[in-house]
Amino acid sequence: MDLLERYLQAVGRHLPWQRQADILAELRANLEAQREEREAELGRPLTQAETEEWIKQLGSPLQMAARYQPQQYLIGPSVFPVYWYVLRLSIFWATIIYTIVNVVLLAVNGVSMTETAAALARIPSVLFITAGWVTLVFAALEVAARQYPQRCAPLLEQAAQWQGEGLPYLDPAEEKGKKPRPYTHAVAEFIFGVLFLAWLLLVPGHPYLLMGPGEYYYASLPYRLSPVWMEFYWAVIALNTVQVVWSAVSLLNGSWQGPRRVQHLVSKALGFVPVILLVTAPNHLLFVLKNPGADEVRYGQTLYTINENTHLGLMVVLAIIAIQLVWETIRAILESSRERAMER
């Protein structure tokens, strides 16, 4: 079969069937005229090699056919900025919702290494499916906008409308010429927050993650942690969950760029809760004997000293945190009032 006919047949396979015959007829007429002129110039028919060279110059059949298609992209430039914004938003919300649901499930069903690892391993597929759905919806919107331009144009125009007055106020740090916080820092804070939370959840089932080889030493001791430490543990989990969610929300609403004064102060204030739980432990019982009946006489006095000294140490920690909090609150109030004065 003639090479040109084979080329046209290959192009035809990638053309829409409604216009296939018409496009191929026109393409054939143009290419045959081109070939005839070449042959007239040479005074002989083109050789097989020359025909091959010429056909190659026309471009691949797929490329040639693609140029006849009205749509060359899945999501066009007018829709793409909105798509990109919604995609980022969806991925962040999917991560947050997935993290919260899994933390709750692990807390209810009991923390296990296998379950936590499985939950972490599922994250990429959850994000991939989310991204897939968002892309699918926007690709459908793009097709609809092309098919029904009259109906979709007002929607696109409306989306493009915005008011200058609605723009957010200039960030005080930006205004003063300070370098804003980099986006990578904010993202890293969120990711490390999630990883730290996962690590914390694994600790009760796998104490070596916290104590390392000290776990064996702990097992050999006649003492163990009192139940108040579990309350402390769950308070720390709650505190870290709040921080992770806060980081995610600030990434979503754009406040990550600005100073995190309030977030910092609230985190510091919430940090009191776990320490207070330990400080207010009944009779300062932070450690108890594994075998009270057998070991009371031998280790009772030592245990009392350990508990009292630990309690004293915690009181000092509490006092340091309180002084820090008061100092940082005063500084934040002063800075805030100075910035307000500058804005005026």
Place this chain on the structure above:
Amino acid sequence: MTVAENLFENLRLELRRGSLSLAVLAQLRREHYGYTLRKTLAEQGLAIEESTLYPLLRRLEAQGLLLSQWREEDKRNKRFYRLSPDGEQMLGQLLQEWNTINASLNNIL
């Protein structure tokens, strides 16, 4: 192809893309079929690939700027294109824009 050559090629194509439609519309003030149009443009220094020109003609026709007609010539059916009344109006506007850009660029350069 080096990075710089690739960048130049992309910018060159971008620069050409807009002017191709103008050249085709201007050339089709006189009737042509695909191959002779391509040949005429090439003779005037504006070579266009087949895979660019022939689909472009279809698009311009779909936009109402060209009219086409199948006709036999040299014992072969060919599709002839010429400028439509809307195309003539559009060509006038585009030429005006082209001249403005050209004058501005000459001033800048």
